[in-house]
Amino acid sequence: MAGLWFEEFHQGQHFRHELTRTVTESDNITFSLMSMNPQPLHIDAHFSKSTEWGQPLFNSMFTFAIMVGMTVQDTTLGTTVGNLGFSEVTFPAPVFNGDTLRSETTVLSVRPSKSRPTQGLVEFEHICLKQDDTVVARCKRMALMRMRPEAA
Numbered sequence: 001m002a003g004l005w006f007e008e009f010h011q012g013q014h015f016r017h018e019l020t021r022t023v024t025e026s027d028n029i030t031f032s033l034m035s036m037n038p039q040p041l042h043i044d045a046h047f048s049k050s051t052e053w054g055q056p057l058f059n060s061m062f063t064f065a066i067m068v069g070m071t072v073q074d075t076t077l078g079t080t081v082g083n084l085g086f087s088e089v090t091f092p093a094p095v096f097n098g099d100t101l102r103s104e105t106t107v108l109s110v111r112p113s114k115s116r117p118t119q120g121l122v123e124f125e126h127i128c129l130k131q132d133d134t135v136v137a138r139c140k141r142m143a144l145m146r147m148r149p150e151a152a
Contacts, residue, residue: 003072003079006110006120006145013107019070022100023058031062058095060137067128067137070103081119081144089139093130100131108140118147 032042040047041057048056095101108123122145128137 003075003077004145005079005148006112006122007148009107009110009122009145011107011110015071015074015105017070017074017103017105019073020100020102021066021070022098023062023066023095025056025097027062028056028058028097032059035059035061037061053094053096055096058097058099060091060095063091063095063101063128063137064089064139066101067103067126067139068141070101070128071105071124071126075105075124076143076145079146081146084121084142084144087140087142089137091137093134093136095130095136099136101128101136102130103128113144116144120145120147 029043032039037059039059041051041053042059043056045056048054051057104127106125108125110120110122112120122143124141124143126137126139126141127135130136
């Protein structure tokens, strides 16, 4: 698996993920409509011209999904049991059509599970930045991770 086992994580570990993604108008409209969000701020260029942004604002839920998705290959691909929760989700700066996003992750804490002897909890902080290094999203994520099969 590309992801890391529970034992391979340590507090303070930092990842600068290689994957990047340039977002498009089509991404924004498609995601907004697929997720039942008809907010004209995301899907109506004419409406958006009259806002403080002057253009469509990229849907923050898609920014969030891209941020977390970019982290999976280096951290949890095939080695996670599942996400237990997300907290402190913020979007400190806007994302627009044509912005290129990247993510970084820091491991905040690592501890064995008290109720699942073959698994452990890893708390991550993910940040998403655009091409000029402006932070556009941030969150904490608690993941339940598998221990190496031979260790478990």
